[in-house]
Amino acid sequence: MSTLDLFEGLQTPTQAIESLAQQACVLRGFALPFVEALLPALDSICAAAPFRHMVTPGGFSMSVALTNCGRLGWTSDRSGYRYSAIDPTTEQPWPALPTSFLALATAAADAAGFPDFVPDACLINRYQPGARMSLHQDKDERDYAWPIISVSLGIPATFLFGGHHRADKAQRVPLFHGDVVVWGGEDRLRYHGVAPIREALHSVLGAQRINLTFRKAG
Ligand code: MD3
């Protein structure tokens, strides 16, 4: 029996899919049955590849701290944004994608109608109160046909879901511990961001929000 089979029992009950747009949806609480497996794996990743505040090409330090796991990791510095197989801080490969992470990502993609999704990159963002992410598009991946899966853990956030132009009015979508959002197709290149995180305490994660985004980057 493969390790992945151990997670096949972790099925959330059939649930309403909350639609945000034609090919974007929220699966409320979808990650909850996986959390017990995700958190120790997250601790191991952060021990090997610590959270750090990267610098943007414009020279600003990001308020969100990040790390990665999987074959490719997203990085930023003065010379640009890119995916890299090597962590610039440790000069080692990023930690492997844990089986529990992979099981959650593929199950969520399946539930949202994107079969055969095998991510090679998991960006792990850490938001402490006050941290935010301004409106941007995700354009650093090779093939925009693959969806992006986002998993929210810890204190709540207001996700900003915009249009195809930066000036388009953004919908505000509250996201809570365990929520999963899936974006694909025509919605894959929408502008999006995260409003400044409000002070709060989560019983397990404390005063932070952790967001996992799974992608096929390479
Ligand atoms: C909608 N992260 O890392 S994840 C990012 O909560 C990022 O940390 C946010 O945006 C976070 O790039 C939002 C959800 C997300 C990711 C990619 C998208 C939403 C998206 C691509 C297109 C549209």
Ligand code: FE
């Ligand atoms: Fe993004």
